[in-house]
Amino acid sequence: MSKAEILGNIRRGLGRGEPNSKQRAAAESRLAAKDNNLIPKRAQLPQAEQVQLFKDMAIEAAAEIIELNSISEVPMAASEWLHKASIQELITASSPELKALDWSALGDIQLSERVSQVGDMASITSSFAGIAETGTLMLHSSSDSPTTLNFLPDVHMVVLHASTIVGPYEDAWKQLRTAHNGVMPRTVNMITGPSRSADIEQKLQMGAHGPRTLVILLIND
């Protein structure tokens, strides 16, 4: 069968048969240790500078950032933004922090809690962490947060707590493992700015298939 052939061929090339217990142990210890490789200095700043770096990098990647002092300000901020963009609806994830908010500030904007569909103009989700190194958001699928909310709508609004901003990607992975007891969610998204493509004559255009606009509601807590 293919598997045996392929593995057999690899082993033949490596000049050995099945790996012995020492070889297996070495690989297993690497898998268990989960050591970091080189982490750039840029990702090792003190927290305050880290948050600033996140903002700088995210803006460079064409994300929009709205800074808020508390999460309770989210509905008002979202409302203002959506009204300015003439968007009448907002699809929300069902994370406890979003559900707990008072959304009356939305006014006439329709709020729905569901999976996203083609035609949705705007969504709002929570996030797991921010990665300062490149202004990257980490989100993941869950019963609270369907992945389609991150991709189908034209506008994706993301609530990010400054306290969850880490320096390097590695810290986010370590936190994710801890948060989920080492069990991965179905999808983990690392998102850096809105969707784009340069496939047409090397000219960069926003909004290929994912959201055209990424709005990060940064809670400075």
Added chain:
Amino acid sequence: MQIKSPEFKENARIALKDVGLQKALGNLKAGFPTKRAAAVERMPEFEDLRDQARDLKNHILENLDIYLEQFESKVVENGGHVHWARTSEDACKTILDICQQVGAKTVTKGKSMVSEEVNLNEYLEKNGIEPVETDLGEYILQLREDHPSHIIAPAIHLNLEDVSEAFHKHHNRPKSDDPAVLMQEAREMLRKKFVAADVGITGANFCVAETGSTIIVTNEGNGDLTQTLPKTHIVITSIEKVVPTLEDMTLFQRLLARSATGQEFTVYNTLSTGPRREGDQDGPENFHVVLVDNGRSDMVGTELQDMLRCIRCSACMNHCPVYGAVGGHSYGWVYPGPMGSVLTPQMIGIENAGLLPNASTACGKCESVCPVRIPLPKLMRHWRENEFEKHLSPKSVRYGLAGWGFFAKRPALYRWVSRSSAWFMKKMAGKKGRINKLPLAGGWTDWRDMPAPEGQTFMDQWKQGKR
């Protein structure tokens, strides 16, 4: 995909005269290398990262079987399936089986060079399944019945006019030459396809053994819609893509975008691990990973093993003066440029692809930008040796070399030949100092003059005491 590598010289000749292509290649040369240089400048640790990445890849290859088994067991533990495909045919058949099992009629595809390698689209179409490319570049190519000419920017050989025409023909919309309008059209057209697809097929930039995850890296988000919306997600990938841990994956992520497009980080880096979890409101119900070999395991333990470090960034071809002159289609198969010149002979045979590793000046630029320090010129030379040993080089080359070698090993005779040639060519050049047409050297004098020798060889003059 039809193999046109034996016609490399003719392909190149046509490519050099293709005004549209040359304009497109000019864009490439102005873009990617400059951007990569800027990204490297911003990351002081870049060279150290390259060293670590090379070493880690070497470690992985030395333990490839172990990490692949670990990866498989984790995928299965998370509710997914792993299929091992020794050949292209195996891969296609396996994917067709999965599609037929779920009664698939349309399949959306994220960009996957491995799927090009095994000719998946053609196979599915022959069996009544419609594959829809969703990466903008691949989508444009599909409409034009064309093939990628670059491993990350597949439609790089096209100009705005080509895209404009293709969309006008297929979208039933007024013709536009505004890239924003064109992209909006593609966005709308493909949204329907994303939602309607029964199966989504993506590639994988890496396969993480620790978690049984695959990761795709896109700027568009098409891979994400492909891996989330349909009921079944199939990942087609190759055996050398496995990495041990998420931290190991991260090392390569730091190098990939910077080496490829010069971005700090690609917009969407997405990990898929198994099917949807209980309680998830979206996501596929089935998750399959097809591990393709297709000649890779044969490279392990050989001089070509270093090539398996490749992370498919495209830095080599972006910086290659030959690729920059003739474009990707000249190489005649799936993988172009320096990495293509090393892989293609392995996958389709040196007898079909011999011209590719020879079409290089060994300038070394590719190796100098490769994030995992693959010695590409050395590997191309390996193929030239292979070709020579198999007596596959053109007879003119063999005889020419044999003749030259005979003299080069005999200093006295060599002196005589040098002496005569120097004298003769000097005479031919006369007072002009250069020769316009040199018999037997049309390859040279068709395009440039041959500077005249001074007339007397150095060795003769030195012997005569001249200083």
Added chain:
Amino acid sequence: MSNAAHKPRVGLFVTCLADMFRPTVAFATVRLLEAAGCEVEVPEKQTCCGQPAFNSGDRKTTQDIARMTIEAFDGYEYVVGPSGSCIGMLHYYADLFDDGDPWKARAEDLKSRAFEITSFLVDKLDFDKISAQFDGTITYHDSCSGLRQLGVKQQPRKLLSKVDNLKLEEMEEAETCCGFGGTFCVKYPDISNRMVSNKSEFISASGADTLVGGDLGCLLNMAGKLKREGKTVEARHVVEILAGMLDQPAIGEADADKYALAQQV
């Protein structure tokens, strides 16, 4: 660093192109080495470094030439030549032999003693006492093997900066391959032509009146193209300028003036 009394004994690797086309380059190399305090000899049993065979996949012929060359240069403290690609080829000899083959050790030894001329002067001897003059603007082409295999980049520039009156204008894409590539230029002539045509444009755009480089293969290629295009830019090897040996017309230039001069004597 050698002490003042010791004269390093150098075996000159002439290079087949210098021998046949432009002996001035070899003579200039000798002059520079002697100015730097070296004793220079020219071993008889050298012909070519073997690149044509090596790059065509003929390992056996390459090995034969390698053995001959290794023997020819046995006993010299240093082996120096006016070419990055040729000296680079000498460095590759070690890869031709298997571990355990006595030739491998000898090849490694040769590698440790073999230098391209500008690198030898600057990196090894810390020599920069150039006394030469050049009235004009030059641009420098970084040949691939010298640059990427041997790290030759700053050394020729450092030495050229000591030449009186000389002005250096860097061209765009100075490090891009000129398209020579040994047999490449005749195996793939139209691609090679495209590459050298690009180079010619960059050379012109630099505004220099002389193209300078460290490898004759590249220089013959580029000079040939410049002349075919009717451009007035001249081409010389860097050692010609550093050694002040400018009597010979530039590469591919008519020697009408020299002929006339000879008539006047």
